[in-house]
Amino acid sequence: MTKFFHRHLTTLCLAVLGSLMTLAVNAHGFDVGDLFVRHPYASPSLEGVKNGAVYFKGIKNNGKTADQLIGARTDVAQTVQLHEMRMDSNNVMRMKELAAVDIPAGSEVVFVRGQPEGYHVMLLGLKQVLKDGDRFPLWLTFKHAGEVKVEVYVQTAKAAAQAEEHKH
Numbered sequence: 001m002t003k004f005f006h007r008h009l010t011t012l013c014l015a016v017l018g019s020l021m022t023l024a025v026n027a028h029g030f031d032v033g034d035l036f037v038r039h040p041y042a043s044p045s046l047e048g049v050k051n052g053a054v055y056f057k058g059i060k061n062n063g064k065t066a067d068q069l070i071g072a073r074t075d076v077a078q079t080v081q082l083h084e085m086r087m088d089s090n091n092v093m094r095m096k097e098l099a100a101v102d103i104p105a106g107s108e109v110v111f112v113r114g115q116p117e118g119y120h121v122m123l124l125g126l127k128q129v130l131k132d133g134d135r136f137p138l139w140l141t142f143k144h145a146g147e148v149k150v151e152v153y154v155q156t157a158k159a160a161a162q163a164e165e166h167k168h
């Protein structure tokens with residue numbers, strides 16, 4: 001009886017520990033110079049699908065000078081591009097490659113998934129399937145702050161965002 005109770009308690013403790021760890025991994029970020037890259041994440045990819053995208057909760061510029069995101073690379077894709085998504089006059093989402101994304105001084109630029117308009121880092125020619133729970137490194141290059149290696153968390157889209165998953 002005591003043994004059973006003890007085991008039960010251990011399971012409970014592990015469960016609590018597990019949820020604390022989940023809390024800890026839900027928020028992650030990377031500093032580079034005056035910039036803070038908040039929570040890089042990507043959608044899981046399906047077998048045979050060659051494209052993916054990386055998002056950020058935001059890239060914040062705590063400095064007094066504007067910066068620009070000018071490039072990105074990762075080993076999981078052949079080509080990485082900076083993309084802007086915009087709704088055209090026919091309400092069709094269009095994706096455009098950008099040479100740079102402005103990160104103005106004192107502000108945070110949002111790169112979240114599931115928004116009709118915004119930015120993302122496009123992964124073209126995926127070399128591996130991105131599975132929920134996977135992590136992979138991504139290098140971001142900023143004009144002034146330089147290069148930073150961030151860790152991208154692969155995670156399933158929230159229900160509300162799923163309809164917005166883009167394909168191209």
Ligand SMILES: [Cu+2]
Pocket residue numbers: 053083095120122
């Ligand atoms: Cu794209």
